[in-house]
Amino acid sequence: MSAPVLVVGAGPTGLAMAVELARRGVAVRVVDAAEAPTSETRALGVQPRTLELFERLGLAGAAVADGVPVTEFRLFSEGVQFLDMSLRGLDTPHPYLLMLPQPRVERLLAARLAELGVRVQRPVELTGFTQRPDEVEVELRHGDGAVERARVSWLVGCDGAHSAVRRRLGVPFLGRPFEENFAVADARMDWSLPHDVFHSFLNRGRFVAYFPMPGGLHRITIAYRPGSAPTGEVTLDELQAAVDRCAPAGARVGDIREAGRFRIHQRKVARHSVGRVFLAGDAAHVHSVVGGQGMNTGIQDAFNLGWKLAAVANGRAGAGLLDSYASERSPVAHRLVRGTRRATRLTLLRAPVATAARRHLAPRITARPFVRRTLSRALTQLDVSYRDGTGGSDGRRLAVGDRFPEIGPQHPDRFTLLVFGAEPPGLRAVLGDRTDLFDIRPVTVPRAGARIGIAGDGLVLVRPDGYLALLGGGLDDLAAYLTKTFAR
């Protein structure tokens, strides 16, 4: 067998997936059909949750140094501001959306992967595969036309919205397609608005958003209602006309660096995995750019599957652990697609009654602290949770399955076991031959426990991807979790 895991696609999802496996000692092969990484205008915002995970890879510092942190979001409807939201005060070391273009994110991940000794093989296209109970036989076409057949233990399809892996698996998309049309351009705005604030102007079915970019530029995004998008090259006239229609008054567009159009269908797959084959990133779900969630969700898919696949590939856990990838990530994708569809509908409202309601009701609703907190947690993916199969948490009370707040450093690739109070006798025996997978940390500061609702002694177990596995239980609870998770 050539390598236990084949990752198809070296976009942000595939690269993050490969890094997660390689840093746990799993031999992984990554192929991409394209000759070179994309330099196209694509995703821009790196969310706080993704930055928290980048901390584990030692990449957050470099990402932050390269990007523009945006904490303020201002939305206008027919010239009237109806939302002014700040991410300041969010319970994260990175309370901002980091504006860093996708090619730079990919470069950071690819460099980390190269440090781990893995090079992306290009152009190598997956053209087919056959799955058997104990292996997957893949067919790969190399750039020189040579066709290679290889056998791998697992195949991870990170091959984007038109995924060959998904098609070959025969996994359908769920629900009706929801089409969106965009024109995007990276350009310089001549206006008096602050650069490090996100602005979006909605006007009777029209939408222009301005994302701050490094180098004093803005990513201008225009959303069109289905059937109303122009065709051909994106021109300065088109951009200026959209800016003039939606405001702010007097703003001028200039110095266009890159521009393009794209159309997406917001959707998610019925299944994230079939046997030894997994789908991650855009291969499994496509969302609107309105929420800026696409790239981030793919990277977070990779973090969810990475530690589990590594544990199974390294013979430390049974294959049953892999089922939780689909059961945890599928509701997250479903919730995101539903949320971004709603946001898109809200931004493209056209009827005067509806837009008036948006202007008048939205400020009242979003003035409530709970609503603001819920919105900002959703925008940053800090509310993603595996607690109850809905994909999210209400943020009121911490529960097993929630993202664990950083009350102290967590281990970058092991489980972190926080022991509040005295270490229970027999702890090491319960961990047994898996002790090396756990970073055991005594916590003696009572305030730390109070913050997460632990009054006295107890165990808190945080998974390698930063989600809570155990909150305040004892040794029996830990033993039950280990049996369930690692059963071979």
Ligand SMILES: Cc1cc2nc3c(=O)[nH]c(=O)nc-3n(C[C@H](O)[C@H](O)[C@H](O)COP(=O)(O)OP(=O)(O)OC[C@H]3O[C@@H](n4cnc5c(N)ncnc54)[C@H](O)[C@@H]3O)c2cc1C
């Ligand atoms: C034009 C455009 C603009 C976008 N703008 C935004 C935005 O503003 N904000 C936002 O959040 N998101 C945006 N997105 C979405 C965002 O880019 C994606 O969510 C993100 O790229 C998903 O990453 P991924 O790794 O899952 O897939 P991709 O980045 O699509 O990577 C898939 C990779 O798989 C490779 N591949 C495909 N088929 C095969 C095969 N058979 N064999 C081998 N390799 C294969 C491809 O070459 C590619 O490198 C945009 C997407 C597009 C296309």
